[in-house]
Amino acid sequence: MKITPDIINNHGIKPHEYKKIISLIGKEPNLLELGIFSAMWNEHCSYKSSKKYLKTLPTKNKKVIQGPGENAGVVDIEDDDALVFKIESHNHPSYIEPYQGAATGVGGILRDVFTMGARPIATLNSIHFGNHNHPKTKNLLNGVVSGIGGYGNCIGIPTVGGEVKFDNSYNENILVNAMAVGLVKKNKIFYSKAKKVNQPVIYVGSKTGRDGIHGASMASAEFDENADEKKPTVQVGDPFTEKLLLEACLELMKDDSIISIQDMGAAGLTSSSVEMASKGNLGIEIDLDKVPCREEKMTPYEMMLSESQERMLLILNSGKEENAKKIFNKWGLDFSIIGKTTSSKNLVLNFNRKEVANLPLSSLSSDAPVYDRKWKKNLISKKKNLPKDFKSLKISESLKKILISPNNSEKSWVWEQYDHTVMGDTVQKPGGDSSVIRIHEKNKGVAMTVDSSSHYCLADPITGGKQVVCEAWRNLISVGSKPIAITNCLNFGSPEKDEIMGQFVETIDGISQACKYLDFPVVSGNVSFYNETQSKAISPTPTIGGVGLIKNLDYMTTINLKEIGSYILVVGKTLGHLYQSEFFREVLEIKDGPPPEINLFNEKNNGLLIQTLISKKLVNSVHDISSGGILVALSEMCISGKIGANIKVPRNNISLHEYLFGEDQSRYLIEINEENNVEVSKILEKNNIYYEIIGKTQKDSLYLNNEFNIKLNDLSELNSFWFRNYFKEN
C-alpha cells in the first residue's frame, strides 16, 4: 500500500514530521509503521508541546520516591509504607460516549497504580460540564457519573471525593479527570524499565479487540461537527476483568518473578512495548500471532493500535512463566508469551512468519519531536468600576442565590452513586475539605483532594495556577494532614494557538512557584490539549490532586460545627476581593476582572499555624474559605454540623458584601471552645497571624443582626435542591 499525503494526514502526522520519520528510519514506513509513529508521536503520548515546560516543575523532596516518568508517582508515608498516585484525563472519549469514556478513565488510572505493585485504596475525580441548560449537559452528567460509579463500585475501590463544575466553556468539551491512590510497601514497588536480554515478554488480561483504535490520536485533535462519528475510537471497559487482573497481578507480585510491568493504556501494545524496551535501552521482538484476539482476522495494524482495556504487558525472569501462568489461569485471564527482549534496540514485529515492522526504538521515544511553540502573554482582566447598586442587594437573598446555584450546591446526588465506604477505611467521606482513608489496620490516614479553578485561571493564568495549588494545600491542612505532594492534570485548548500556549506556559509558571514555595512537588500527571470544538477552546483548567499524611487519626479535623456556644474565627486577612467571586458571577453576572491575589508567604504561615492549632487539639472544626467567601463557608459548616451561628461583622472599611462574599485567599474558618480562646489568640498573635472573631455557634439558625435569620433546615434544603430538581427527583 502506497503511503499518500492523505493517509499521513489521517494519522495526525504533519508533512514535516513525516520527513523526520524518513530521515530517522532511513526508509519510507509501511502502513503499520506509520500507525505506530502516529500512536507514539501524538500529543497525548509524546508530550511534544508540553515537555519543555513540564521540566520546570519541582518534582523532588525528601518524601518523593518516584517522580514523573513512571506509571504513577510514589511518596513515602513512613513505617515502610508508600503511596502511589496519579491523575489522568479522559475528556475526549467521555464527550463522545459518557458512560464508557468515564468508566475507562477510572479503569486506566487504577491500572497505572496497581502496575506499580500498589493496592488501590481510593479514587477521586474532577468533572466539568457545560452550562446546565445546554441540551447535552444532563445526559453527559448522568452518563459520566454512572460510568465512574459503574467502574469503581464493581471493582470495589471507594470513590471518595472530587468536584463537579459547570461552565459555558465546556459546552462542547467536557472534562473527566480521574485520580487513583494506592498503597504499597516501600520495598515492593514495581517499575516499567526492562532489564536483561532474552527474557520473556508476556501479555495478560483481556483479549484484544477492535475498540479504541487510534484513541490517543483522537484525543490529540480538536473536535469538528462530526464528533459523534468518533465513537468507535472509544474503549469499552469491563471492571469485572480489571478486578481479576488486579488480584492476579498482586498475587504474582508477591515473589520476584516480574522484571518489569506496564499497563496497556493509551496506544495499547505499541506504547507499552516501546516504553518498556526503550527505558531499559534494549530491543523487543513480538510475535503478533500469539496476541490473544477477541475478533477474527485482526491485522497487525489493529492489534498494535487497539486500546482494548484491562491488559498488561510483563517481562518475567525467564523460568518463572509456568508459575505465573497458573496464577492468571486461576483468575480466568489470558496469559500468552508473545515475545522477548533483545539487544537490537529495535522494535521488531512478526506476523505469519514474516517481519512486518522493524523500527529503531529511539525514533519512537527519545528522537520523537519536541516543540518550542510560540506563545503570547495573557492580558490580565482589568478591574472595572464596581456597579453602584450592589451594596443595596440583600445579603440573605445573595447567599441563597449562591447556595442554590449548580456550582455551589451540595453534591450528594453525585457521590451517593459512588460506593465510598467499601474497604472499610473511609474515615472522612465526600463533602468535606479532603477525604481521608485510614491505612488499613493502622491509626494513620491519608488525606486527598482534587481541585481546579478555571475562572481564576482564565482571568490570570499565573495567579490561577498558584491558587489551585494553594487550594489543594489548604484542603489538606483543613483535615489535619501534612501535605506531601501533588499530581496534576492540565486541560487546555490547542497548543498550536499562541494564546492557548500562553495560558499553558503561565499556568505552569504559577503552579511551579506555589509548589516550590510550599515544598509540595509534582510527582505525576498528564496533559490534555486540544479540548476544542470548532476552534472554541475550554477555559484553562489545571486540576490538582493533592495527598497529605495524618500520622495519628485522633488529630483528624472536619468541617462540621461541633458545639453550641463556641467561637468562630476567621484566620487570615479579609480584604473583600469580589472580582471572579461567586457573588459577582452568580448574583450580578459579572464575569471579568482579576482573580484574588495569592501571597505565598501568608499562605504558608496561615496553613502552618492551623497545623499547630490542630496539633494542640485547640480547634473543634476547620474549613478553608474558598469560592463564595466567609458566608458560604460558614453555611457549609452549619449545614454539615446541624448547628447554627450568630455572627457579627468586625469594624472595617469594606462593605458587608465585600467582607462576607470576598474571595481573598489563604483564609480559614475555625471553631474553638470558649475556654481555648485565650490560648488560641495568644498563639495567633505571637505568630503575627491576622484573625478576627466573627461570632458564636448557636442552635437552629444562621443569624446576622439587622440582616437575616435563616433556619438551618431551610439552608440545607436550599443547598441540596438543585440536583434533585434538575433530575426531577424528590
Added chain:
Amino acid sequence: MKSSVIVFPGSNCDRDVAVALEKFQIKNQMVWHDESNLPKSDLVVLPGGFSYGDYLRTGCIASKSRIINDVLKHANRGGLVLGICNGFQILIETGLLPGVLLRNKKLRFLSKNVFLKVINVNSKFCLNYNKKNIIKLPIAHNEGNYFANNALLKKLEDRNLIAFKYCNEKGDINNTSNPNGSSNNIAGILNNGKNILGMMPHPERLIDPLLSGEDGSIMFESLLKSH
C-alpha cells in the same frame, strides 16, 4: 466459632467481612468458589461485591459455583448462612431465600448510611439488637429493591421472618424512609429455620467508632453470643 467467607471472582467485600469476623474472634477461612469442599464451619458468609461482574443477573452465575453445593448442604443442616448485599442476591438465586431483588426505584446506584429497624430480635444474628433496635448501617447497591407478592409478604410478616426494615431516625417505616423501593421497606429477611439471613446493608462496614458507628458490631457480637 468458625466461619468461612466464600470468595467469588468479583467479590469485593470479602476482606472487609473477614476483618470484622476476626475482630470479634471468630476463626475465619477464605474459601475460593471453585473448591468442592466447605471446611468445617458454624457460619458461612457470602460477601458483597459484583460476583461475575453481575453478568446475566446479579448473583445468578455465583449461585451455580461448585462450592454452592456444600453451602446448600450446610444450610439445610441448619448451619448459619449470612449473605450481605451481593451475598443476599446470591442466596435468592440459590433459592435459599424467597423473593427477588430488582433495580433500585430511582434506577441508580445508592451508597449512603440508612436507618434500619430490627424487626426480629430473636434470630442468632440479631439477639443483641434487643437493647437497640433502631440502627444505622451503610447500603451500597444498584439492585436492592426487594420484591415479593402479597402472599409471600404476608407469610414473611406472619412468621416474623423480616429481619430489618428501612426506617427514619425515629423508627418510622414509610415511603420517605424507603431508599430503594423495597416491598414493605424490607432490608433483610430470614428463612423459615431462621438460620439464613440475607440483607442489603453492610454490617461489616460499621464496626469502628472512627467510621461513624458500631451498629454493625452488634451483629457479630450476637453471633458469638448465640454460639
